[in-house]
Amino acid sequence: MDAEPVIDVQRLNVWFGKRHILHDVDFRVMPGEIRVIMGGSGSGKSTLLRHLLGLLKPRSGSVRILGTDIAAASSAEVLRLRRQMGVSFQGGALFTSMTVGENVALPLREHTDLDENTVRIMSRLKLEVVNLGGFQDLMPSQLSGGMVKRAALARAIVMDPKLLFFDEPSAGLDPVVSAELDELILQLRDAMRMSIIVVTHELESAFKIADTITVLDRGHILMTGPVAAVRASDNERIQDLLNRRPRKVEVDTDEYLRRLTEAEVD
Amino acid sequence: MALDAILKPINRLGRGTASALAELGYAGAILVESVYFALVGWRHGQPVRPAAIVEQMRQVGIDAIPIVLLLSFTVGLMLGIQFVSAFSEFNAESQVVMAVAKSVTREFGALITGILVAGRSGSAFAARIGSMNVSQEVDALYVIGIEPVRYLAAPALVAMLVMLPTLTVLANTAAIVGAALYCAPVLEVSPVVYIIQTLHALEMRDIWEGLSKSVVFAVIITLVGISTGFGVTGGAEGVGRATTRAVVLSITLLVVADMVFSFFLNR
Numbered sequence: 200m201d202a203e204p205v206i207d208v209q210r211l212n213v214w215f216g217k218r219h220i221l222h223d224v225d226f227r228v229m230p231g232e233i234r235v236i237m238g239g240s241g242s243g244k245s246t247l248l249r250h251l252l253g254l255l256k257p258r259s260g261s262v263r264i265l266g267t268d269i270a271a272a273s274s275a276e277v278l279r280l281r282r283q284m285g286v287s288f289q290g291g292a293l294f295t296s297m298t299v300g301e302n303v304a305l306p307l308r309e310h311t312d313l314d315e316n317t318v319r320i321m322s323r324l325k326l327e328v329v330n331l332g333g334f335q336d337l338m339p340s341q342l343s344g345g346m347v348k349r350a351a352l353a354r355a356i357v358m359d360p361k362l363l364f365f366d367e368p369s370a371g372l373d374p375v376v377s378a379e380l381d382e383l384i385l386q387l388r389d390a391m392r393m394s395i396i397v398v399t400h401e402l403e404s405a406f407k408i409a410d411t412i413t414v415l416d417r418g419h420i421l422m423t424g425p426v427a428a429v430r431a432s433d434n435e436r437i438q439d440l441l442n443r444r445p446r447k448v449e450v451d452t453d454e455y456l457r458r459l460t461e462a463e464v465d
Numbered sequence: 466m467a468l469d470a471i472l473k474p475i476n477r478l479g480r481g482t483a484s485a486l487a488e489l490g491y492a493g494a495i496l497v498e499s500v501y502f503a504l505v506g507w508r509h510g511q512p513v514r515p516a517a518i519v520e521q522m523r524q525v526g527i528d529a530i531p532i533v534l535l536l537s538f539t540v541g542l543m544l545g546i547q548f549v550s551a552f553s554e555f556n557a558e559s560q561v562v563m564a565v566a567k568s569v570t571r572e573f574g575a576l577i578t579g580i581l582v583a584g585r586s587g588s589a590f591a592a593r594i595g596s597m598n599v600s601q602e603v604d605a606l607y608v609i610g611i612e613p614v615r616y617l618a619a620p621a622l623v624a625m626l627v628m629l630p631t632l633t634v635l636a637n638t639a640a641i642v643g644a645a646l647y648c649a650p651v652l653e654v655s656p657v658v659y660i661i662q663t664l665h666a667l668e669m670r671d672i673w674e675g676l677s678k679s680v681v682f683a684v685i686i687t688l689v690g691i692s693t694g695f696g697v698t699g700g701a702e703g704v705g706r707a708t709t710r711a712v713v714l715s716i717t718l719l720v721v722a723d724m725v726f727s728f729f730l731n732r
Contacts, residue, residue, distance in 0.1 A: 252608050278510055281610030292601040306609050310510070354609075 202230050203266060205362055205394045206251060211260035213246055213418075220246050222418045224260070230361075233388055233395045235405040238415035239440065244398050247415065248366060251396065252286060253277060265361065282310050285355030289366040291347035293339035293354070299326070300335030303354045310358065325353040329383060345376035349383070356387065363387070365397045369404050377401070381408050402441060406430070414440065491696075492688040495614055499622045502615040511612050517620040525586040525621070526628030530635065532585075537577050537636035541569060541643030548644075549651050558652060565644040566663045567671055571730075574637035575675040576723055579682035582629060583715040587690040590621055591711035594694025595704040603695070613695070622687045629683035630676045637675065678726050682719050689715040 208226035212219070221243045228234045238244045249255045250262050253269045262269045265283060267276055293302045304322040307313055313321070326332055329349040339347060348368060355363060365384065369377035381404050388395055399405055405412060412429045414421040416436050422429065429437065438444070503513045548561045594617055597603050606613045641663055642656075649659040693711040697703045 252604075254604055254607060275509065278610050281608060284608060286605070286608040288601045288605060290600055292605040294597075294602055294605070295600070305611075309609065309611055 204228060204263075205230050205232075205265055206396070207261075207263040208247075208250070209261050209263075211247075211250060211257055211262065213243070213250070213255075213258070220418050221250075224415075224418075224420055226251075226413060226420070226423075228394055228396060230394055231388070231392055233384070233397065233408055233410045235409035235412045236396065236398045236415060237400065237402075237405050237412055237440070239400060241417070242415040243418040244415050245366070248364065248396075248398050252284070252364060253280070282306075282358055283361045284364065285358065285360035285362070286364045287348065287351040287355045287366065287368070289370055291339070291351040293347060293350055295339050297339075298335060299331070299337050299339060299342065299350050302339065302350065303335070303357050306354065306358050322353075322357060325357045326350070328356070328387075329353045330379075345372050345380070348372065348380060352380075352383065352387075356391070356393075359391060361393060363393045363395045365395065367399055368397060369399060369401045377404060378407075384408050416440075488692065488696075492692045495618050495692055495695075496622070496684065496688055498612075498614045499619040502612065502619045503623055506612075506615050506619070510610075511615045513615060513619045513623065517616070518623050521620045521624035522628050524589070525582060525624055526632060529582060529585055529628075529632060533578055533581055533632050533636050534639045536581060537574060538639040538643040540573055540577055541565070541640030542647050544568060544573065544640070545644035545647035549648060561644075561648050561652065562659065562662045563666045565648065566641065566666045569640040569644070570637050570667060570671040571674045572723070572727065574640055575633045575678040575682065576719070577640075578629060578632045578636045578679065579686065579719045579723075580716055582625075582632065582682075583686045583719060584712055586625070587686040587715045588708045588712045590687065590690030591694040591697075591707045592704055593617075594691055595697035595707045596701075598695060598697045599700055599704060618687070618691045621691065622684070625683040625687045626680060629686075630679045633675055633679040637672075674726075674730050678723060681722055681726070685718050685722060686715045689718065 204227045206226065206228040208224060211221055211224040211226070213221040224243075224247060226247070236244050236247060246255070250257055250269075251264065253262075253264070256270050264280055267280055269277070269280075272280070293299070294305070297305070300319070300322055303325055304318050307318045307321060311318075323332070323335060326335055329352050331346060331349055331353060334342070334346070334350070339350070342350060352365075355365075368380050368384065372380065384395060384397065385408055387393060395408075397405070397408060406426050409426050411423060411425055413423040414429060414437050421434055421437055422432055424432075430441065432438070502511055506512050544565050545561070548564045549558060552558050552560050552564070594603070597617075603613050603617075606616055641660060645656040645659040645663070649656040652659065654662070690711045693707045693714070697707045699706075
Protein backbone atom coordinates (compact mmCIF):
# COMPACT_ATOMS: atom_id res chain seq x y z
CA MET A 200 0.00 0.00 0.00
CA ASP A 201 1.43 3.38 -0.91
CA ALA A 202 -0.94 5.48 1.20
CA GLU A 203 0.32 7.29 4.28
CA PRO A 204 -0.44 5.51 7.55
CA VAL A 205 -3.16 7.23 9.61
CA ILE A 206 -1.36 6.25 12.79
CA ASP A 207 2.39 5.94 13.00
CA VAL A 208 3.95 5.19 16.37
CA GLN A 209 7.69 4.70 16.55
CA ARG A 210 9.81 3.39 19.38
CA LEU A 211 7.36 4.51 22.06
CA ASN A 212 8.66 3.93 25.57
CA VAL A 213 6.55 4.77 28.59
CA TRP A 214 7.54 4.75 32.23
CA PHE A 215 5.25 5.31 35.21
CA GLY A 216 7.73 5.91 38.00
CA LYS A 217 9.95 2.85 38.07
CA ARG A 218 7.63 0.69 36.02
CA HIS A 219 8.37 0.33 32.35
CA ILE A 220 4.89 0.16 30.81
CA LEU A 221 5.59 0.17 27.06
CA HIS A 222 8.82 -1.15 25.52
CA ASP A 223 9.88 0.20 22.12
CA VAL A 224 6.39 0.01 20.66
CA ASP A 225 6.07 0.43 16.88
CA PHE A 226 2.51 0.66 15.68
CA ARG A 227 1.17 1.57 12.25
CA VAL A 228 -2.41 1.66 10.96
CA MET A 229 -3.33 2.19 7.29
CA PRO A 230 -6.43 4.04 6.02
CA GLY A 231 -9.62 1.98 6.06
CA GLU A 232 -8.11 -0.68 8.30
CA ILE A 233 -9.79 -2.17 11.36
CA ARG A 234 -7.04 -2.83 13.84
CA VAL A 235 -7.65 -4.64 17.08
CA ILE A 236 -5.24 -4.13 19.94
CA MET A 237 -5.44 -7.26 22.05
CA GLY A 238 -3.85 -8.13 25.32
CA GLY A 239 -4.60 -9.12 28.87
CA SER A 240 -5.03 -6.75 31.78
CA GLY A 241 -1.86 -4.85 32.52
CA SER A 242 -0.48 -5.45 29.03
CA GLY A 243 -0.25 -1.69 28.42
CA LYS A 244 -3.06 -1.50 25.86
CA SER A 245 -4.90 1.28 27.70
CA THR A 246 -1.67 3.25 28.00
CA LEU A 247 -1.03 2.84 24.29
CA LEU A 248 -4.58 4.00 23.58
CA ARG A 249 -4.15 7.08 25.79
CA HIS A 250 -1.07 7.97 23.75
CA LEU A 251 -2.91 7.49 20.47
CA LEU A 252 -5.66 9.79 21.75
CA GLY A 253 -3.14 12.44 22.75
CA LEU A 254 -4.25 12.23 26.40
CA LEU A 255 -0.65 11.35 27.27
CA LYS A 256 2.32 12.88 25.50
CA PRO A 257 5.22 10.60 24.56
CA ARG A 258 8.44 11.28 26.47
CA SER A 259 10.45 8.97 24.28
CA GLY A 260 9.56 7.92 20.75
CA SER A 261 7.02 9.57 18.48
CA VAL A 262 3.28 9.36 17.89
CA ARG A 263 2.00 10.68 14.56
CA ILE A 264 -1.74 10.81 13.98
CA LEU A 265 -2.94 11.63 10.44
CA GLY A 266 0.58 12.83 9.71
CA THR A 267 0.82 15.19 12.69
CA ASP A 268 3.32 14.64 15.48
CA ILE A 269 1.21 14.84 18.64
CA ALA A 270 4.06 15.98 20.87
CA ALA A 271 5.14 18.83 18.58
CA ALA A 272 1.71 19.98 17.39
CA SER A 273 0.41 23.45 18.23
CA SER A 274 -2.92 23.67 20.03
CA ALA A 275 -4.60 24.69 16.75
CA GLU A 276 -3.21 21.60 15.02
CA VAL A 277 -4.33 19.38 17.89
CA LEU A 278 -7.82 20.89 17.67
CA ARG A 279 -7.90 20.20 13.92
CA LEU A 280 -6.87 16.60 14.62
CA ARG A 281 -9.50 16.17 17.29
CA ARG A 282 -12.22 17.07 14.81
CA GLN A 283 -11.15 14.12 12.68
CA MET A 284 -11.06 11.64 15.57
CA GLY A 285 -13.94 9.98 17.36
CA VAL A 286 -13.61 8.05 20.60
CA SER A 287 -16.02 5.72 22.32
CA PHE A 288 -14.83 5.18 25.88
CA GLN A 289 -15.17 2.00 27.86
CA GLY A 290 -17.92 3.30 30.13
CA GLY A 291 -19.40 5.49 27.38
CA ALA A 292 -18.40 8.70 29.20
CA LEU A 293 -21.63 10.38 28.18
CA PHE A 294 -22.11 13.72 29.92
CA THR A 295 -24.61 12.88 32.62
CA SER A 296 -25.98 16.41 32.82
CA MET A 297 -27.11 16.36 29.18
CA THR A 298 -29.70 14.36 27.28
CA VAL A 299 -28.56 11.71 24.82
CA GLY A 300 -29.37 14.07 21.94
CA GLU A 301 -27.36 16.93 23.46
CA ASN A 302 -24.45 14.57 24.03
CA VAL A 303 -24.40 13.57 20.37
CA ALA A 304 -24.87 17.15 19.21
CA LEU A 305 -22.10 18.58 21.41
CA PRO A 306 -19.19 18.15 18.95
CA LEU A 307 -21.28 19.75 16.19
CA ARG A 308 -22.24 22.67 18.44
CA GLU A 309 -18.62 23.20 19.49
CA HIS A 310 -16.89 22.80 16.15
CA THR A 311 -19.34 23.94 13.49
CA ASP A 312 -21.54 26.97 12.80
CA LEU A 313 -24.47 24.83 11.70
CA ASP A 314 -27.88 26.13 12.67
CA GLU A 315 -29.85 24.44 15.41
CA ASN A 316 -32.14 22.55 13.00
CA THR A 317 -29.26 21.03 11.06
CA VAL A 318 -27.49 20.07 14.28
CA ARG A 319 -30.64 18.36 15.50
CA ILE A 320 -31.20 16.48 12.26
CA MET A 321 -27.57 15.38 12.00
CA SER A 322 -27.39 14.14 15.57
CA ARG A 323 -30.69 12.26 15.17
CA LEU A 324 -29.35 10.71 11.97
CA LYS A 325 -26.36 9.35 13.86
CA LEU A 326 -28.64 8.04 16.59
CA GLU A 327 -30.58 6.23 13.85
CA VAL A 328 -27.32 4.75 12.57
CA VAL A 329 -26.67 3.14 15.97
CA ASN A 330 -30.33 2.07 16.28
CA LEU A 331 -31.19 4.60 18.96
CA GLY A 332 -33.71 6.57 16.93
CA GLY A 333 -36.22 8.35 19.19
CA PHE A 334 -34.06 8.12 22.32
CA GLN A 335 -32.62 11.64 22.04
CA ASP A 336 -34.59 13.09 24.94
CA LEU A 337 -33.60 10.50 27.52
CA MET A 338 -30.86 11.10 30.06
CA PRO A 339 -27.81 8.77 29.97
CA SER A 340 -28.80 7.34 33.37
CA GLN A 341 -32.02 6.03 31.79
CA LEU A 342 -30.18 3.91 29.22
CA SER A 343 -29.02 0.32 29.48
CA GLY A 344 -25.33 -0.58 29.19
CA GLY A 345 -25.54 -1.49 25.51
CA MET A 346 -27.51 1.65 24.71
CA VAL A 347 -24.92 3.83 26.48
CA LYS A 348 -22.18 2.29 24.31
CA ARG A 349 -24.18 2.88 21.16
CA ALA A 350 -24.97 6.47 22.16
CA ALA A 351 -21.27 7.02 22.83
CA LEU A 352 -20.58 5.59 19.37
CA ALA A 353 -23.09 8.01 17.85
CA ARG A 354 -21.29 10.90 19.56
CA ALA A 355 -17.94 9.57 18.34
CA ILE A 356 -19.04 9.47 14.68
CA VAL A 357 -21.14 12.63 14.56
CA MET A 358 -18.32 14.65 12.98
CA ASP A 359 -17.69 11.87 10.39
CA PRO A 360 -14.18 11.25 11.69
CA LYS A 361 -11.39 9.61 9.70
CA LEU A 362 -10.28 7.75 12.77
CA LEU A 363 -12.48 5.97 15.24
CA PHE A 364 -11.24 4.57 18.55
CA PHE A 365 -13.23 2.06 20.50
CA ASP A 366 -12.19 1.07 24.01
CA GLU A 367 -13.51 -2.34 25.10
CA PRO A 368 -16.75 -2.37 23.08
CA SER A 369 -17.97 -5.61 24.61
CA ALA A 370 -17.01 -5.02 28.25
CA GLY A 371 -20.04 -5.54 30.46
CA LEU A 372 -22.42 -6.43 27.63
CA ASP A 373 -24.28 -9.65 27.00
CA PRO A 374 -23.11 -11.73 24.00
CA VAL A 375 -26.01 -10.73 21.73
CA VAL A 376 -25.62 -7.01 22.30
CA SER A 377 -21.87 -7.24 21.91
CA ALA A 378 -22.29 -9.15 18.62
CA GLU A 379 -24.63 -6.40 17.40
CA LEU A 380 -22.02 -3.82 18.30
CA ASP A 381 -19.42 -5.75 16.27
CA GLU A 382 -21.77 -5.71 13.26
CA LEU A 383 -22.20 -1.99 13.72
CA ILE A 384 -18.44 -1.42 13.69
CA LEU A 385 -18.11 -3.35 10.43
CA GLN A 386 -20.98 -1.43 8.84
CA LEU A 387 -19.47 1.87 9.89
CA ARG A 388 -16.18 1.09 8.22
CA ASP A 389 -17.91 0.06 5.01
CA ALA A 390 -20.31 3.00 4.98
CA MET A 391 -17.94 5.74 6.09
CA ARG A 392 -14.49 4.43 5.15
CA MET A 393 -13.07 5.10 8.57
CA SER A 394 -9.97 3.58 10.06
CA ILE A 395 -11.00 1.95 13.29
CA ILE A 396 -8.88 1.02 16.29
CA VAL A 397 -10.51 -1.31 18.77
CA VAL A 398 -8.99 -2.17 22.12
CA THR A 399 -10.36 -5.38 23.51
CA HIS A 400 -9.58 -8.59 25.31
CA GLU A 401 -12.62 -10.41 23.83
CA LEU A 402 -11.20 -12.96 21.41
CA GLU A 403 -14.40 -13.71 19.57
CA SER A 404 -15.17 -10.09 18.86
CA ALA A 405 -11.54 -9.41 17.90
CA PHE A 406 -11.50 -12.22 15.32
CA LYS A 407 -14.83 -11.13 13.89
CA ILE A 408 -14.08 -7.48 13.24
CA ALA A 409 -10.32 -7.25 12.82
CA ASP A 410 -8.41 -6.87 9.57
CA THR A 411 -5.23 -7.01 11.57
CA ILE A 412 -4.48 -7.66 15.20
CA THR A 413 -1.71 -6.30 17.38
CA VAL A 414 -1.00 -8.48 20.38
CA LEU A 415 0.42 -6.65 23.35
CA ASP A 416 1.90 -8.43 26.32
CA ARG A 417 3.53 -6.80 29.33
CA GLY A 418 4.41 -3.72 27.31
CA HIS A 419 5.88 -5.58 24.33
CA ILE A 420 4.25 -6.02 20.94
CA LEU A 421 4.34 -9.77 20.36
CA MET A 422 3.09 -9.57 16.82
CA THR A 423 1.00 -7.59 14.36
CA GLY A 424 -0.70 -9.42 11.56
CA PRO A 425 -3.89 -10.60 9.91
CA VAL A 426 -6.32 -12.69 11.96
CA ALA A 427 -5.21 -15.99 10.42
CA ALA A 428 -1.55 -15.30 11.15
CA VAL A 429 -2.28 -14.50 14.77
CA ARG A 430 -4.32 -17.68 15.15
CA ALA A 431 -1.54 -19.72 13.57
CA SER A 432 1.23 -18.08 15.59
CA ASP A 433 3.48 -20.46 17.47
CA ASN A 434 4.33 -17.83 20.09
CA GLU A 435 3.57 -19.38 23.45
CA ARG A 436 2.17 -16.20 25.04
CA ILE A 437 -0.18 -15.64 22.11
CA GLN A 438 -1.40 -19.22 22.32
CA ASP A 439 -1.90 -18.75 26.07
CA LEU A 440 -4.11 -15.76 25.31
CA LEU A 441 -6.03 -17.54 22.57
CA ASN A 442 -6.59 -20.66 24.60
CA ARG A 443 -7.28 -18.94 27.90
CA ARG A 444 -4.37 -20.70 29.58
CA PRO A 445 -3.06 -19.20 32.79
CA ARG A 446 0.42 -17.83 32.25
CA LYS A 447 3.34 -19.64 33.75
CA VAL A 448 4.92 -17.46 36.38
CA GLU A 449 8.67 -17.74 36.46
CA VAL A 450 10.03 -16.87 39.88
CA ASP A 451 13.24 -14.92 39.98
CA THR A 452 14.44 -15.68 43.51
CA ASP A 453 16.65 -12.62 43.94
CA GLU A 454 13.98 -10.28 42.61
CA TYR A 455 11.39 -11.96 44.84
CA LEU A 456 13.50 -11.52 47.97
CA ARG A 457 14.29 -7.94 47.06
CA ARG A 458 10.59 -7.10 46.72
CA LEU A 459 9.84 -8.64 50.11
CA THR A 460 12.62 -6.88 52.00
CA GLU A 461 12.85 -3.60 50.14
CA ALA A 462 12.31 -0.45 52.28
CA GLU A 463 9.31 1.69 51.50
CA VAL A 464 9.93 4.15 48.72
CA ASP A 465 7.42 6.11 46.75
CA MET B 466 17.99 3.68 63.06
CA ALA B 467 18.43 6.92 65.04
CA LEU B 468 19.27 8.64 61.80
CA ASP B 469 16.11 7.19 60.33
CA ALA B 470 14.01 8.75 63.10
CA ILE B 471 15.39 12.17 62.18
CA LEU B 472 15.26 11.69 58.45
CA LYS B 473 11.71 10.42 58.25
CA PRO B 474 9.95 13.59 59.46
CA ILE B 475 12.25 15.71 57.28
CA ASN B 476 11.45 13.46 54.36
CA ARG B 477 7.74 13.80 55.02
CA LEU B 478 8.01 17.57 55.42
CA GLY B 479 9.85 17.79 52.11
CA ARG B 480 7.26 15.71 50.29
CA GLY B 481 4.42 17.67 51.87
CA THR B 482 5.98 20.97 50.82
CA ALA B 483 6.62 19.72 47.31
CA SER B 484 3.04 18.51 46.87
CA ALA B 485 1.61 21.73 48.35
CA LEU B 486 3.74 23.76 45.92
CA ALA B 487 2.67 21.53 43.05
CA GLU B 488 -0.98 22.07 43.97
CA LEU B 489 -0.48 25.81 44.22
CA GLY B 490 1.14 25.80 40.79
CA TYR B 491 -1.70 23.70 39.39
CA ALA B 492 -4.33 26.07 40.79
CA GLY B 493 -2.35 29.01 39.39
CA ALA B 494 -2.27 27.37 35.97
CA ILE B 495 -6.05 26.88 36.06
CA LEU B 496 -6.47 30.56 36.97
CA VAL B 497 -4.23 31.75 34.13
CA GLU B 498 -5.85 29.42 31.59
CA SER B 499 -9.38 30.37 32.67
CA VAL B 500 -8.62 34.06 32.26
CA TYR B 501 -6.94 33.34 28.92
CA PHE B 502 -9.91 31.36 27.57
CA ALA B 503 -12.40 33.93 28.89
CA LEU B 504 -10.56 36.76 27.13
CA VAL B 505 -9.25 35.31 23.87
CA GLY B 506 -10.49 31.71 23.76
CA TRP B 507 -13.03 32.50 21.03
CA ARG B 508 -10.18 33.41 18.70
CA HIS B 509 -8.74 29.92 19.02
CA GLY B 510 -11.95 27.95 18.70
CA GLN B 511 -12.33 27.66 22.47
CA PRO B 512 -15.03 30.18 23.35
CA VAL B 513 -16.38 30.50 26.88
CA ARG B 514 -20.13 30.41 26.23
CA PRO B 515 -22.26 33.16 27.80
CA ALA B 516 -25.00 30.55 28.32
CA ALA B 517 -22.63 28.46 30.45
CA ILE B 518 -21.68 31.53 32.52
CA VAL B 519 -25.33 32.45 33.05
CA GLU B 520 -26.13 28.89 34.13
CA GLN B 521 -23.25 28.95 36.62
CA MET B 522 -24.37 32.36 37.89
CA ARG B 523 -27.77 30.90 38.57
CA GLN B 524 -26.32 27.94 40.43
CA VAL B 525 -23.74 29.76 42.55
CA GLY B 526 -25.56 33.08 42.88
CA ILE B 527 -29.31 33.23 42.39
CA ASP B 528 -29.99 29.91 44.08
CA ALA B 529 -27.94 31.00 47.10
CA ILE B 530 -29.82 34.28 47.68
CA PRO B 531 -32.44 33.01 50.19
CA ILE B 532 -29.94 31.29 52.45
CA VAL B 533 -27.44 34.18 52.24
CA LEU B 534 -30.20 36.65 53.19
CA LEU B 535 -31.43 34.49 56.06
CA LEU B 536 -27.98 33.88 57.50
CA SER B 537 -26.70 37.43 57.22
CA PHE B 538 -29.95 38.82 58.62
CA THR B 539 -29.49 36.57 61.65
CA VAL B 540 -25.83 37.49 62.06
CA GLY B 541 -26.77 41.20 61.81
CA LEU B 542 -29.34 40.73 64.53
CA MET B 543 -26.81 38.90 66.67
CA LEU B 544 -24.18 41.62 66.19
CA GLY B 545 -26.79 44.20 67.19
CA ILE B 546 -27.53 42.31 70.41
CA GLN B 547 -23.85 41.90 71.31
CA PHE B 548 -22.81 45.46 70.51
CA VAL B 549 -25.76 46.93 72.43
CA SER B 550 -24.92 44.87 75.51
CA ALA B 551 -21.19 45.62 75.26
CA PHE B 552 -21.52 49.36 74.62
CA SER B 553 -24.21 49.84 77.25
CA GLU B 554 -21.66 48.92 79.92
CA PHE B 555 -20.02 52.29 79.35
CA ASN B 556 -23.09 54.15 78.11
CA ALA B 557 -21.98 54.34 74.51
CA GLU B 558 -25.06 52.77 72.85
CA SER B 559 -25.07 55.44 70.16
CA GLN B 560 -21.82 53.98 68.84
CA VAL B 561 -23.67 50.76 67.99
CA VAL B 562 -24.65 52.13 64.58
CA MET B 563 -21.04 52.74 63.63
CA ALA B 564 -19.79 49.43 65.04
CA VAL B 565 -22.41 47.33 63.25
CA ALA B 566 -22.05 49.24 59.98
CA LYS B 567 -18.27 48.85 59.82
CA SER B 568 -18.00 45.29 61.06
CA VAL B 569 -20.70 44.09 58.68
CA THR B 570 -19.46 45.81 55.54
CA ARG B 571 -15.76 45.27 56.14
CA GLU B 572 -15.88 41.81 57.59
CA PHE B 573 -18.99 39.78 58.20
CA GLY B 574 -20.92 40.30 54.96
CA ALA B 575 -18.06 39.02 52.83
CA LEU B 576 -17.00 36.29 55.27
CA ILE B 577 -20.48 34.80 55.79
CA THR B 578 -21.20 34.85 52.07
CA GLY B 579 -17.80 33.32 51.36
CA ILE B 580 -18.23 30.49 53.84
CA LEU B 581 -21.73 29.76 52.61
CA VAL B 582 -20.75 29.71 48.96
CA ALA B 583 -17.69 27.59 49.75
CA GLY B 584 -20.00 25.06 51.35
CA ARG B 585 -22.57 25.19 48.56
CA SER B 586 -20.58 25.74 45.38
CA GLY B 587 -16.96 24.89 46.23
CA SER B 588 -18.10 21.39 47.12
CA ALA B 589 -20.33 21.26 44.04
CA PHE B 590 -17.41 22.16 41.74
CA ALA B 591 -15.26 19.45 43.30
CA ALA B 592 -18.02 16.83 43.18
CA ARG B 593 -19.09 17.61 39.62
CA ILE B 594 -15.61 17.71 38.10
CA GLY B 595 -14.44 14.84 40.28
CA SER B 596 -17.20 12.52 39.14
CA MET B 597 -16.69 13.61 35.52
CA ASN B 598 -13.03 12.77 35.95
CA VAL B 599 -13.79 9.33 37.36
CA SER B 600 -16.22 8.44 34.56
CA GLN B 601 -13.78 9.60 31.83
CA GLU B 602 -16.03 12.54 30.90
CA VAL B 603 -13.04 14.89 31.25
CA ASP B 604 -11.10 12.67 28.82
CA ALA B 605 -14.13 12.74 26.52
CA LEU B 606 -14.05 16.55 26.56
CA TYR B 607 -10.36 16.49 25.59
CA VAL B 608 -10.84 14.12 22.67
CA ILE B 609 -13.89 16.00 21.40
CA GLY B 610 -11.57 19.00 21.28
CA ILE B 611 -13.03 20.93 24.21
CA GLU B 612 -10.47 22.17 26.71
CA PRO B 613 -11.84 21.08 30.10
CA VAL B 614 -10.58 24.28 31.75
CA ARG B 615 -12.40 26.38 29.18
CA TYR B 616 -15.58 24.35 29.48
CA LEU B 617 -15.68 23.64 33.22
CA ALA B 618 -13.46 26.15 35.01
CA ALA B 619 -13.71 29.43 33.10
CA PRO B 620 -17.52 29.82 33.30
CA ALA B 621 -17.44 28.97 37.01
CA LEU B 622 -14.69 31.52 37.68
CA VAL B 623 -16.43 34.33 35.78
CA ALA B 624 -19.75 33.52 37.46
CA MET B 625 -18.16 33.51 40.91
CA LEU B 626 -16.33 36.80 40.28
CA VAL B 627 -19.65 38.44 39.46
CA MET B 628 -21.93 36.70 41.93
CA LEU B 629 -19.87 36.64 45.14
CA PRO B 630 -19.55 40.46 45.35
CA THR B 631 -23.23 40.74 44.42
CA LEU B 632 -24.22 38.31 47.17
CA THR B 633 -21.94 40.21 49.56
CA VAL B 634 -23.83 43.45 48.88
CA LEU B 635 -27.11 41.63 49.56
CA ALA B 636 -25.65 40.12 52.73
CA ASN B 637 -24.48 43.55 53.95
CA THR B 638 -27.97 44.94 53.42
CA ALA B 639 -29.73 42.04 55.14
CA ALA B 640 -27.35 42.16 58.11
CA ILE B 641 -27.85 45.88 58.62
CA VAL B 642 -31.62 45.47 58.39
CA GLY B 643 -31.36 42.68 60.95
CA ALA B 644 -29.32 44.88 63.29
CA ALA B 645 -31.75 47.76 62.75
CA LEU B 646 -34.72 45.68 63.87
CA TYR B 647 -33.08 44.99 67.23
CA CYS B 648 -31.11 48.19 67.80
CA ALA B 649 -33.58 50.84 66.64
CA PRO B 650 -36.01 50.28 69.57
CA VAL B 651 -33.10 50.23 72.02
CA LEU B 652 -31.76 53.52 70.63
CA GLU B 653 -35.32 54.87 70.53
CA VAL B 654 -35.30 55.65 66.82
CA SER B 655 -37.26 54.09 63.94
CA PRO B 656 -35.53 51.39 61.86
CA VAL B 657 -35.56 53.72 58.86
CA VAL B 658 -33.71 56.39 60.82
CA TYR B 659 -31.26 53.73 62.02
CA ILE B 660 -30.52 52.74 58.44
CA ILE B 661 -30.07 56.36 57.39
CA GLN B 662 -27.63 56.82 60.29
CA THR B 663 -25.81 53.71 59.09
CA LEU B 664 -25.49 55.14 55.59
CA HIS B 665 -24.00 58.32 57.06
CA ALA B 666 -21.56 56.33 59.18
CA LEU B 667 -20.29 54.35 56.21
CA GLU B 668 -17.49 55.43 53.95
CA MET B 669 -16.86 54.09 50.49
CA ARG B 670 -13.71 52.35 51.62
CA ASP B 671 -15.69 50.22 54.10
CA ILE B 672 -17.77 48.83 51.23
CA TRP B 673 -14.70 48.39 49.03
CA GLU B 674 -12.86 46.51 51.72
CA GLY B 675 -15.64 43.92 51.91
CA LEU B 676 -16.05 43.72 48.14
CA SER B 677 -12.35 43.36 47.42
CA LYS B 678 -12.26 40.52 49.93
CA SER B 679 -15.19 38.85 48.23
CA VAL B 680 -13.34 38.95 44.91
CA VAL B 681 -10.38 37.17 46.49
CA PHE B 682 -12.76 34.68 48.15
CA ALA B 683 -14.36 33.98 44.78
CA VAL B 684 -10.98 33.08 43.29
CA ILE B 685 -10.04 30.90 46.28
CA ILE B 686 -13.32 28.96 46.36
CA THR B 687 -13.36 28.36 42.60
CA LEU B 688 -9.73 27.31 42.30
CA VAL B 689 -9.76 25.04 45.34
CA GLY B 690 -13.00 23.35 44.24
CA ILE B 691 -11.97 22.90 40.64
CA SER B 692 -8.37 21.85 41.17
CA THR B 693 -9.47 19.36 43.83
CA GLY B 694 -12.05 18.00 41.37
CA PHE B 695 -9.54 17.57 38.55
CA GLY B 696 -7.20 15.79 40.96
CA VAL B 697 -9.71 13.11 41.96
CA THR B 698 -8.57 9.52 41.78
CA GLY B 699 -10.09 6.41 43.29
CA GLY B 700 -13.70 6.28 42.18
CA ALA B 701 -16.74 7.32 44.16
CA GLU B 702 -14.86 7.34 47.44
CA GLY B 703 -12.32 9.72 45.94
CA VAL B 704 -15.11 12.08 44.91
CA GLY B 705 -16.43 12.11 48.48
CA ARG B 706 -12.98 12.84 49.89
CA ALA B 707 -12.43 15.61 47.36
CA THR B 708 -15.72 17.26 48.25
CA THR B 709 -14.89 17.34 51.95
CA ARG B 710 -11.38 18.54 51.25
CA ALA B 711 -12.56 21.32 48.95
CA VAL B 712 -14.88 22.73 51.62
CA VAL B 713 -12.43 22.48 54.51
CA LEU B 714 -9.48 23.81 52.53
CA SER B 715 -11.34 26.71 50.94
CA ILE B 716 -12.90 27.85 54.23
CA THR B 717 -9.49 27.67 55.91
CA LEU B 718 -7.80 29.65 53.15
CA LEU B 719 -10.70 32.08 53.15
CA VAL B 720 -10.40 32.88 56.85
CA VAL B 721 -6.61 33.23 56.61
CA ALA B 722 -6.90 35.49 53.57
CA ASP B 723 -9.52 37.54 55.40
CA MET B 724 -7.19 38.04 58.36
CA VAL B 725 -4.29 39.04 56.13
CA PHE B 726 -6.50 41.49 54.25
CA SER B 727 -7.88 43.02 57.44
CA PHE B 728 -4.35 43.42 58.79
CA PHE B 729 -3.03 45.27 55.76
CA LEU B 730 -6.13 47.35 55.06
CA ASN B 731 -6.46 48.59 58.63
CA ARG B 732 -2.93 49.61 59.44
